[in-house]
Amino acid sequence: MTAESKPEGETRLRAAILGASGYTGAELVRLLARHPRVDIAVLTAERHAHQSVADTLPHLQLLDLPDLLPISEVEWSGINIDVAFCALPHGETQRIVAGLLHATGHTLVDELIREETADLGAGLDRDIKVIDLSADFRLDPPTYAEWYGKAHQAHALQEEAVYGLTEFARDEVRSARLIACPGCYPTAALLPLLPLVEDKLIDASEIIIDAKSGVSGAGRAAKEASLFAEVSEGIHAYAVGAHRHAPEVERQLSRAHGEDVVVGFTPHLVPMNRGILATIYVTLTGGSTAGDVRERLAERFRDEPFVGVVPEGPMPATRHVRGSNYCLIGVMQDRLPGRAIIVSVIDNLVKGAAGQAVQNMNLMWGFAETAGLEQAPLFP
Amino acid sequence: MTAESKPEGETRLRAAILGASGYTGAELVRLLARHPRVDIAVLTAERHAHQSVADTLPHLQLLDLPDLLPISEVEWSGINIDVAFCALPHGETQRIVAGLLHATGHTLVDELIREETADLGAGLDRDIKVIDLSADFRLDPPTYAEWYGKAHQAHALQEEAVYGLTEFARDEVRSARLIACPGCYPTAALLPLLPLVEDKLIDASEIIIDAKSGVSGAGRAAKEASLFAEVSEGIHAYAVGAHRHAPEVERQLSRAHGEDVVVGFTPHLVPMNRGILATIYVTLTGGSTAGDVRERLAERFRDEPFVGVVPEGPMPATRHVRGSNYCLIGVMQDRLPGRAIIVSVIDNLVKGAAGQAVQNMNLMWGFAETAGLEQAPLFP
């Protein structure tokens, strides 16, 4: 079969995807392989190192792609990478990113990591930008230490990183060197919640997020808990009161609210590959109604290419966004007086990960924000 | 192949299952066919009338069972039915039940229905008892009329019916002539909530029930919304703020609380056959803690054969109860101060329908409460 061609004659980026064999990494490959302004120059994988794309990501075998290398074997020199997408485990990520960015932080910790990682990106051009999809740059240092059990090793970068919830951070994203892409649950929850907290239409101290996720969110690591037979034909809540996406949501809501916000957050695992549905229970303030909330959100997202607010009626389903970069939001009155129910859906691997990463890349290089992301949802 | 024998020499019931070709009816057949004290004498079905069990319920084809008749063709005379299980659509049920019970109600409506249904159970023994699995006898008359859009036709029976949440109604069930088996969602929600509301450990005005159900709960009717391709690989909320199980839950909680209770209730459809998981968000009162709540529930259900309260740690999953009459309950502290999260799981077709019906039957005839219900959950 023949390779397909991309438009010639325009600026093109050369991208590296680190951690390409996981589900998030594979999704980056899928999106970028068709992106009109990007060439995939480097793919890395550790568990699947030295395998071809045909072996590891057989759904992409008809595309023309490089083999998977371990990061340590990448020859950065001379390959002119513009952007590195990191889909690596947390902890490991901070070390790699520091190395790639030749980080010149100000703290002792940063100095240490600088030494350790000095050679990681040796030969890289200075102006590489990093779009990170791990949790490593989403939290502030003390919260990170509390939730991940040890101090972050690259504080300066942690502070430099822009939290890339695109619809709320366009200006910062455009000029960023390091993007921390939001987690999948936080993306689904924050898109509807941020405008409402900003406008004080809801009580920021009584937000309950009951979230449901597909299994790809647990990654491709071989764990008993992710086996088909452990997950299909059933549903369960996990990490109740203790999921690391709670402080991430709280950090952003606290910024919007102006003071500390704590949220209730209960994730559930649903027997489906893709999708997050967040059912959010909120207390309305100052006499506002579910209709006011819906109208405010519709207004806020009117010009957004990827966010839709559905009219009163059936609530959005995850299958309405599968494979796309969309977020759909619905709002209904609760039976409990003075309360409303918000439902928000995304594809965790697209808007909740790889799609949002590409959306941020588009902004950073001045491409159309929808470039490479026009694909409509796949149903059924 | 050969039929298997049941123990001889003990009182045996002769049962009719009306609506045997739906999922709830089929589950009654499955359970009763193996019940040591019951013979299945009559099976009815309308859509699948005149078919054999092999045609309609091929999973039961190796059992020795009567063919399916339309109700109108059952010859009640001489077949000595002791108990009728009704797994019929609401509305239609009240007419059938009135006919079977030769109802001598006191209202005009009841008189009318008495005439209309005079011949329905003609020939039946006087002492038949009815265990109903529809919604027809779960609500009080005005609430029924409000939520089902027309007046109930058998008010006297509606008032006579015992709400068969077994663990909370044993004495009434033992002497009842007509049982209204609870809905599947209400069973999952009420088992943990009733003791807490009774003991005022939680605030009855702030209960939020986020419920997730398998697709068998939607019944076997051929509807686009229940097609595999509409339901698999996704999740959605439905009937938000408007599901008929909300007033059913509220009626029971109001009784326990002593004054009117309104609850938030949001059902979701999950791509699995069986199971309900209710995630219940409650506000603790009087300084009680999640631990107090867990302990109270553990104490309340200590001697119950079918209800288990799990210790602090992983929450129960629907796959831990699949195919069984169990309800498992977990309790955890919420991140929101003063709040707790309760998770309750059942198999909607067993404890949420057919199993609870059989459990009630066991009580009504003085059998061991677990008779016919000892089957352990099927996993995976």
Added chain:
Amino acid sequence: MTAESKPEGETRLRAAILGASGYTGAELVRLLARHPRVDIAVLTAERHAHQSVADTLPHLQLLDLPDLLPISEVEWSGINIDVAFCALPHGETQRIVAGLLHATGHTLVDELIREETADLGAGLDRDIKVIDLSADFRLDPPTYAEWYGKAHQAHALQEEAVYGLTEFARDEVRSARLIACPGCYPTAALLPLLPLVEDKLIDASEIIIDAKSGVSGAGRAAKEASLFAEVSEGIHAYAVGAHRHAPEVERQLSRAHGEDVVVGFTPHLVPMNRGILATIYVTLTGGSTAGDVRERLAERFRDEPFVGVVPEGPMPATRHVRGSNYCLIGVMQDRLPGRAIIVSVIDNLVKGAAGQAVQNMNLMWGFAETAGLEQAPLFP
């Protein structure tokens, strides 16, 4: 949110999609909505008539699309349709297509249908082309009558129609006025079988096709047999020895072979939305080996953009082609001496239906054959 723009300044087609609310129709909408050279001008639906795309195909609600009309209400005059895609039930299709094409056939049957359907496409430009996805134009008249229980009503069109298995009919497709797109099972089976039968590498009288399909192949009609609970967590064979795709496969193989071919064909229903996997058991002739077969197929499809032959090793899976227009083929030696096993996978809604239809359209109007079909498979 904002609509996205398509390239200006090139020839653009105006397309009608008849039967847009079924799964095949919806897939046509999904593909054509992003096609760089097509505008969707008309969408029809009968069951879902007068609904918006947001109501019926909510996954496409963020696209800018016309509402669904019943065919009888389409005002053909003045809307300048170039191409009509028909995703309608068989039987009904022949009547509609005859009307659209102002068919001037030569038989009595055709005359009758001409009268009946005279007004169907009144006002339409003369040069409309029809790409049909039903079974109506795939068989010859006597076979059609035998398998569909009544005579075809548009014999002349039946004979004119080009069987659009693109890779084997490019020249005919380019000049066709009416394309009969192959069925999903035949597409999966014929792609590997045709070259082998042509080259006499296998015995045409001993072909056994064991096929497995996702549930979307059964369509969106509300049937008990397609309910989630009837289909999930199980597999079964259906229409054994009697499926209408058998004569379709046989017709094409007979042409290639030069004499009548009969095949064994057993379809199975698998609990997945999309995908067909055909496991084909063949007897090798003239000393040929599985390696010869693989090599022959690799050579035959070397320049095809959508067909890939995998090397010896793991066989292709349906999830490697989900959402794409790909067909992947693998070949292995059987344990039975002198026999080989061929596995062929497609997405039944894309290469097995809507994608192949678009591929044919691209040929008919001289677009790049891959236009609108570049999307890589979606995994997981």
Added chain:
Amino acid sequence: MTAESKPEGETRLRAAILGASGYTGAELVRLLARHPRVDIAVLTAERHAHQSVADTLPHLQLLDLPDLLPISEVEWSGINIDVAFCALPHGETQRIVAGLLHATGHTLVDELIREETADLGAGLDRDIKVIDLSADFRLDPPTYAEWYGKAHQAHALQEEAVYGLTEFARDEVRSARLIACPGCYPTAALLPLLPLVEDKLIDASEIIIDAKSGVSGAGRAAKEASLFAEVSEGIHAYAVGAHRHAPEVERQLSRAHGEDVVVGFTPHLVPMNRGILATIYVTLTGGSTAGDVRERLAERFRDEPFVGVVPEGPMPATRHVRGSNYCLIGVMQDRLPGRAIIVSVIDNLVKGAAGQAVQNMNLMWGFAETAGLEQAPLFP
């Protein structure tokens, strides 16, 4: 909650289940926990050693069961085990079984293993019987060595073991000390094929078995290939021409046929937890018809409690046997002249593993063959 009681006053077996935390082991626990004549005295697990049943098999947490021990920590002395069920990995099994049986084999290999395993079952009563569910005792020594890559270490036991396809080996099973329970695929294939090969109704040299299995057949080990996201929403063939169940089927068919038989066997992985469906393509001999085949099978299995042959019409589905010890068989004429298609379905964990093991145990101790296995299939 309260434990339930079992009947008193009859002989009761004390059982050990080795490898109780895998799916097969857990299924043995499920079945034996309810068996009227068995007490579970020992549960072992290596990966999940020292965990409680509540932790490892939470679906069984309401039963009264011992904690899981590593085999090396079991104190065999004084616990009076009658029967050991082995659900351990192949290779390891032969060592354990040899130890448990104090094997006094005649070959050098056996002597070696005797030394190595001398202490394994130290203290055990002499008359323990072993029912093995691994592949270790299903093949003859040379075939084992060929397919498993090394010599078997307990030849004498290998020869002593009875192949426990119950319906074809009752006399041998009754007096056996060591049962080799058939594999899941072989059970599904052999039940219909053995009578036909014995009676020469089919050509033994042209049998093609296209088999489809649920994912629990791959076991509970944490492998990438068994992850939900790798397996759901798709189907694939694996181990094409190279699956270890092929020689197992061939060994039994060869015995029945009187000379060596080779079969075509292609397994596929289906996104469901339980179930095997074998579609078997056979050439009829001596003018026999599909009807003859069906009749012969119906006659052969007429008095079998667990095997049913369905009349002409719809073929059996795996969901008709889920959770039960049933095998259902259907037969249809093929389109290819002189050929028939047989479909056979079982639950791989019950009739294909734990259920058949219990059925054999019932025979060995003279219990009713159906004891503990009366549970009807669970649908949906």
